[in-house]
Amino acid sequence: MTALSDTVDKVKGLKLGAVDYITKPIQHEEVLARINIHLQLRQLNQTLEAKVAERTAELSTALEDLKQAQLHLVQSEKMSSLGQLVAGVAHEINNPINFIYGNLSPAESYTQDLLNLIQCYQTHVPEPPTPVQACIQDIDLEFLQQDMPRLMRSMKLGADRIRQIVLSLRNFSRVDESEVKAVDLHEGLESTLLILQHRLKRHDPGAPEIQIIKDYGTLPPVECYASQLNQVFMNILANAIDALHERCAGIPDSSIAPHAEFLPRIQIQTRSLSSEWVAVHIQDNGPGIPLHLIEQVFQPFFTTKPMGKGTGLGMSISNQIIKEKHGGSIECHSQPGSGTEFIIKIPVHQRNLSTQQPEAILAV
Numbered sequence: 001m002t003a004l005s006d007t008v009d010k011v012k013g014l015k016l017g018a019v020d021y022i023t024k025p026i027q028h029e030e031v032l033a034r035i036n037i038h039l040q041l042r043q044l045n046q047t048l049e050a051k052v053a054e055r056t057a058e059l060s061t062a063l064e065d066l067k068q069a070q071l072h073l074v075q076s077e078k079m080s081s082l083g084q085l086v087a088g089v090a091h092e093i094n095n096p097i098n099f100i101y102g103n104l105s106p107a108e109s110y111t112q113d114l115l116n117l118i119q120c121y122q123t124h125v126p127e128p129p130t131p132v133q134a135c136i137q138d139i140d141l142e143f144l145q146q147d148m149p150r151l152m153r154s155m156k157l158g159a160d161r162i163r164q165i166v167l168s169l170r171n172f173s174r175v176d177e178s179e180v181k182a183v184d185l186h187e188g189l190e191s192t193l194l195i196l197q198h199r200l201k202r203h204d205p206g207a208p209e210i211q212i213i214k215d216y217g218t219l220p221p222v223e224c225y226a227s228q229l230n231q232v233f234m235n236i237l238a239n240a241i242d243a244l245h246e247r248c249a250g251i252p253d254s255s256i257a258p259h260a261e262f263l264p265r266i267q268i269q270t271r272s273l274s275s276e277w278v279a280v281h282i283q284d285n286g287p288g289i290p291l292h293l294i295e296q297v298f299q300p301f302f303t304t305k306p307m308g309k310g311t312g313l314g315m316s317i318s319n320q321i322i323k324e325k326h327g328g329s330i331e332c333h334s335q336p337g338s339g340t341e342f343i344i345k346i347p348v349h350q351r352n353l354s355t356q357q358p359e360a361i362l363a364v
């Protein structure tokens with residue numbers, strides 16, 4: 001309220017932060033009308049601000065949902081293609097190996113019959129005709145008679161091993177089981193190790209092979225989404241192998257100082273914590289994770305691996321599978337220079353998951 005009524009003064013006043021301008025002498029009705037308008041403006045402003053805040057919250061929830069959906073997509077695509085591939089290979093190998101395995105027993109007994117027949121001839125015809133003697137020498141009959149049973153035995157062992165592998169592959173993929181089922185976690189760990197077997201050896205000569213040390217406790221069957229838990233084991237073990245290879249690559253020449261030789265190893269321990277909870281510990285003696293990065297290990301897209309090698313999704317997916325799908329917990333402990341340990345705790349029964357957490361159970 002001022003007596004300065006020039007336009008310059010009004011503009012100056014507004015520029016300095018005045019919201020309105022009335023010149024003297026004032027009219028009460030005008031003042032009241034202007035105050036009313038300002039009250040309305042203020043109210044509108046408040047509603048608008050509330051709306052903006054509401055919208056922003058909605059948008060950030062939508063963004064979070066979108067990120068989660070993306071994560072799920074990548075996860076299911078990655079896993080279903082691996083699962084389908086493994087299941088497909090297992091299925092294709094299953095038929096031929098079954099008929100090889102099925103025919104081995106009759107083949108063994110037929111060859112034994114033929115060997116018996118030869119022996120019978122040798123007993124009753126000690127001096128065979130010259131062409132027969134030449135043939136006996138040609139084929140080294142004596143060695144053949146000794147070697148044939150050994151050969152059959154090793155063929156049987158090999159076929160049996162392939163059958164076990166097929167079984168493990170099917171077990172790993174479990175594409176037919178999308179429901180919760182009570183399974184033996186050791187089976188899942190074993191089939192995952194089988195799939196990663198080829199990565200335990202390094203290709204460069206002289207590099208030590210990664211030792212797997214198993215310390216399996218007695219576990220009850222655990223109700224879970226088996227293929228998803230296998231995926232978690234796979235992610236953790238693959239990371240441990242990567243870390244150990246990285247550490248081995250840093251060793252100049254282990255053959256020079258055999259005592260100081262670094263022996264890469266992964267320890268897998270399973271324990272029953274109570275009648276309701278089990279734990280799986282997977283520990284490596286790799287380079288470890290710096291303290292300031294441990295928090296980020298479970299973040300989506302966090303990776304320290306070179307471009308094109310890691311997506312940074314493995315551990316965030318594992319975290320989601322353990323916590324959200326199974327109501328369990330997953331922790332990472334690490335000391336730079338002395339390795340990394342992941343501890344998974346999961347409930348034995350899925351119906352109890354909403355209310356109980358492993359720590360609570362342990363405290364009881």
Ligand SMILES: Nc1ncnc2c1ncn2[C@@H]1O[C@H](COP(=O)(O)OP(=O)(O)OP(=O)(O)O)[C@@H](O)[C@H]1O
Nearest residue numbers: 239240243288303304305310311312313314315340
């Ligand atoms: N056992 C381990 N030892 C050392 N570092 C680890 C270990 N496990 C995880 N990390 C660290 O955590 C990061 C994230 O792991 P994560 O499995 O989520 O992604 P990634 O292995 O980089 O890529 P991918 O999605 O292909 O698995 C790794 O890049 C690595 O830096």
Ligand SMILES: [Mg+2]
Nearest residue numbers: 235239314315
């Ligand atoms: Mg990984």
